[in-house]
Amino acid sequence: MANFGGHAIPGTFFLLYGFWLIVKHVLFHYWRTTQPKRRQNIPPFAKRMGYIEGGLQIFASFVGIMVEQFVVDGPHARLYNRENSSWVKLMNWQHCTMYLFFGITGIALVASTASRRVALGFDRLTLSLALFVEGFLFYYHVHNRPHLDAHIHTLLLVAVFGGSASIMLEVFLRDNIILELFGACLFILQGTWFYQIGFVLFPPSGPEWDLELHENIMFVTMCFCWHLAVALLLVACTSSVVWFTLEKFSKKGQDVEIGMRNTSSKANCQKALLEESDEE
């Protein structure tokens, strides 16, 4: 992973996942806001979305693990070399561990989509743990590196642990759109910051950066804040676009539905009352 591509690939994945989270959460929020009170169930498309998202996560982490293990200079599933008594390619194993936890998140999402028995919030807990594990491994990863290298990875940890805490909160504060979009924002920040790390440590063009110069560290710190501002902007724009698209598309349907509802509202009312008495 010690090249530009090795930082661009995870960056792209986190960016895409962040945008996906925005779309998903705005969609659910729109559904919650616009549905009449008695029908606040999960939207009909939720199941399919859960399966697709979870399936992709499982697939991506499986591919990630396979690639890390079986590239030319990978460990090929060997952990310990008895001949010279040393561990084999621990860096690749660490990356596999990170992928494993994102895979677990996928499994948890599929499970909680498939069955109502899986407790609400289980998928968020595993996502939070996946970010925690990522940050945890990175934390012990960055010792004994040049100053700028360590600093730029430490800033990444702010985004990673911030995301982990934010998504852990979602387990307890459900359906809070601000929290959900903030979590997505931190994923996007992580994504763009991976790119930034790639550009700083392995500049595809131009001169190398001086990894000990204090001014570079000051710039990188400030640059992290700019990334945060850009991430906020991206979240604001994307969620607005999604929201207005939903409003536009749902108008036709609503016009039809209102007509139907008016005629059937009395019947509905009676049905709801009947349902209630059954539930009790």
Added chain:
Amino acid sequence: MANFGGHAIPGTFFLLYGFWLIVKHVLFHYWRTTQPKRRQNIPPFAKRMGYIEGGLQIFASFVGIMVEQFVVDGPHARLYNRENSSWVKLMNWQHCTMYLFFGITGIALVASTASRRVALGFDRLTLSLALFVEGFLFYYHVHNRPHLDAHIHTLLLVAVFGGSASIMLEVFLRDNIILELFGACLFILQGTWFYQIGFVLFPPSGPEWDLELHENIMFVTMCFCWHLAVALLLVACTSSVVWFTLEKFSKKGQDVEIGMRNTSSKANCQKALLEESDEE
């Protein structure tokens, strides 16, 4: 900014903002407390207040950025000097970054005032982030300084990060007057502490402070607690004044309204009961 004025200006802004927050929150709290139950909407003056506050924030941060960039020894919007391969005036750029985030807060406030589609609490989140970014940049700012200089800025961070955490809580615990006034208190603390920093590091009159003397550090630590006590006092006095002014002014209106309500209370009561039975 390395002079007395450079600390007095932000201090004044934070002080004014803190007082403004007290006025605003006490006004809203008074409205919530005194309005009859069925009318707990946003007060009619809320919209205008939101636009004014947000607009001023945007304007002030725009002016701040312009000044930092285009003062005589500013960077004039140049970030990197290719000739001698060095960054241009990073300190000014860092201040611009801080202003930028307070500008974003203003935009968020205007947006959430203008449209109900913007989720509740978005303006608080951006304000919390603005404080976080301020503290974050300061944190990496104070290394390699004389002992007292570093210490006095570290104490500032207590107010800044405390404010950030307190206002982040407001995103989730809405309309909690204690929390809102505590946030305002931390803004005032920050404001007076900026003045204190100015007086200690750049005394306008009198002798210079010894920046390494342990006794000075002990005094400054204690002094920070006194500023906190003063800030609490200012919050208590200001909010009392605002509250009693509101009570006084609203009495006339209430006298009129009570008369109207008494005549219509029986009708109201019946209407309310009918509404309730409809809701169930």
Added chain:
Amino acid sequence: MANFGGHAIPGTFFLLYGFWLIVKHVLFHYWRTTQPKRRQNIPPFAKRMGYIEGGLQIFASFVGIMVEQFVVDGPHARLYNRENSSWVKLMNWQHCTMYLFFGITGIALVASTASRRVALGFDRLTLSLALFVEGFLFYYHVHNRPHLDAHIHTLLLVAVFGGSASIMLEVFLRDNIILELFGACLFILQGTWFYQIGFVLFPPSGPEWDLELHENIMFVTMCFCWHLAVALLLVACTSSVVWFTLEKFSKKGQDVEIGMRNTSSKANCQKALLEESDEE
């Protein structure tokens, strides 16, 4: 304060305050639990208790400040000595600052007892801040001391900051008896630990402790846990005694009241309904 008495006095105060908190909170909890639903107001004795507690706090902290200032070797209200350009007795000033904040707590308690306009939880916020300030000043107090001295004060900080956090939580989670008793427990722990510090650093009898021996530090760490266990035991016993005393005493009253209530319950019911319609 550098003697046994100087640690025994605050220790005694914190112990007494802890026990008082247990009595107060169990009393209120008993009231909340046993009152019929419609009457969950503040008990009639709450006002008097608030005034007494607040008044004692104000009085004690005033006396404390006076003593610290005007003892023979105190600063006599002089902060800076211009002749030899040095601060006067900063240690005494720091203690005064701590007392000041406990005095502010007393004022807040009296104010929130006197007027319903003071927001609920304001007294808890100031108590939490008083503990925070105490811990904050201690934290910068313990540098450059012998190893055991620094360690034993660091352990004190666990109780102080723990108490501050616990009581800050009470601002938001009101009437949670577990939280309230835990806060009292941490006050008692602080009290007994002040005594322990006195016994270790200024043993009234017996040999001096070796302040650098690692075994002593190990013992002191373990001893802190024993103090916690004792504090838990004291809270459990005291609250049980208070509870059973209340049950015993209120039985007679209840027997009388139940008789009265039965006769008047129908009337009550109608009154409650009338009150409700007035409120709306």
Added chain:
Amino acid sequence: MANFGGHAIPGTFFLLYGFWLIVKHVLFHYWRTTQPKRRQNIPPFAKRMGYIEGGLQIFASFVGIMVEQFVVDGPHARLYNRENSSWVKLMNWQHCTMYLFFGITGIALVASTASRRVALGFDRLTLSLALFVEGFLFYYHVHNRPHLDAHIHTLLLVAVFGGSASIMLEVFLRDNIILELFGACLFILQGTWFYQIGFVLFPPSGPEWDLELHENIMFVTMCFCWHLAVALLLVACTSSVVWFTLEKFSKKGQDVEIGMRNTSSKANCQKALLEESDEE
């Protein structure tokens, strides 16, 4: 305790306790989910379970304390040796302190099972404190050890303090199955990690580990994440098995009960409506 067995025994206890917690919490969750609304009391078997669990905890910690004190090279209840002025076997005393707090948890559980007067959540608070004390003593335990030894114990602290925080949350967020299972998961993680420590520091077979090699530290960090993944898997499997067993066994009972309810549902419905109108 400085041998393999000394780590395997606590590991086994934590593993068993973790599994017990899963069974208990899934059982209660099943009860809450399947009971009709009006009957959400504590299940009838809760009392017996509480007594058994608490009794076992008290018994186990009593045995633990006795063993630590009266093994051949134990302190035999002597704390201080006046002859050579030194503490006696502080390590054994520290372990006794840890056991003591788990014993207190048992007492708290028995007390809160026996009487409704004990506030809800008291047993969780003491369990959280027991974990805190364990982590607290370990934290000051690991100084001045070889690098890998300190690191592997630091990782244990992540599980211990994580568990303490998670169970402290349960005091306030009651009956949240996700939180309860996460607490159990951290107990299982602690159990398996104790085994891991035993295998690394006192390998029962094979060569000794190099306690200063950086690669070993990297491996151990990653290994902790694998333990977390395994703990998650164990929690998922165990809770599923418990849940499906409960569903299977309760079907017969339900079939009978549904028959009874159907005949009486109309009557129930009317009664519920009457009760509701009484409450209002």
